[in-house]
Amino acid sequence: MALGLMLRGIDRAPQIMYNYNDLECIAMLRMKRVPFFSLCNLLRSRGLVPETVGCPVEEQVAMFIHVVGHNQRFRVVHQSFKRSIETVSRIFHQVLYAIGELRNDLMKPPSTVTHPKIMGSHRWFPFLKVLSYLCVSHTCSSVCVAHIC
Numbered sequence: 001m002a003l004g005l006m007l008r009g010i011d012r013a014p015q016i017m018y019n020y021n022d023l024e025c026i027a028m029l030r031m032k033r034v035p036f037f038s039l040c041n042l043l044r045s046r047g048l049v050p051e052t053v054g055c056p057v058e059e060q061v062a063m064f065i066h067v068v069g070h071n072q073r074f075r076v077v078h079q080s081f082k083r084s085i086e087t088v089s090r091i092f093h094q095v096l097y098a099i100g101e102l103r104n105d106l107m108k109p110p111s112t113v114t115h116p117k118i119m120g121s122h123r124w125f126p127f128l129k130v131l132s133y134l135c136v137s138h139t140c141s142s143v144c145v146a147h148i149c
Contacts, residue, residue: 029062030069036061048098055083055091063088064095 022032029036037058043049044057051057063081066072067088072080074088081088099106 029065031065036065042102043095043098046101048101049095055087060091060095063091064099067092 020028020033025031025033025036040057040061043061044051049057049060059081063077063083066077066080067074074085074092077083077088078085083091
């Protein structure tokens, strides 16, 4: 994979990341190398992001993270990764869809239990009082906390 990129004479983010430590990777991708490559391997093993000859999964995920993590526009990523704007857009939406498919594995549903420290805090009492009023005046919905209703 990296050998093919070196033969083409193009510097790519995954090739560069192999030589950097975690601090440089955090600066570039806002995450350490181990979680980054774990995410790439998860996306690759589930077949959510196809690996092409010219663009490995690591590079596709790095492009996505640059857009999301650094709030960069496709035009900036297009210059950094030497890809067309259309390619950057297509890869971004493909990785975004893949991350969405992992929502059940990566995201935990919110708890309906309010922590006792919050329940006993005078700081949060006005908000809990309003929430309790909403639960009593309207039918208790999924928004209401179970302990208040």
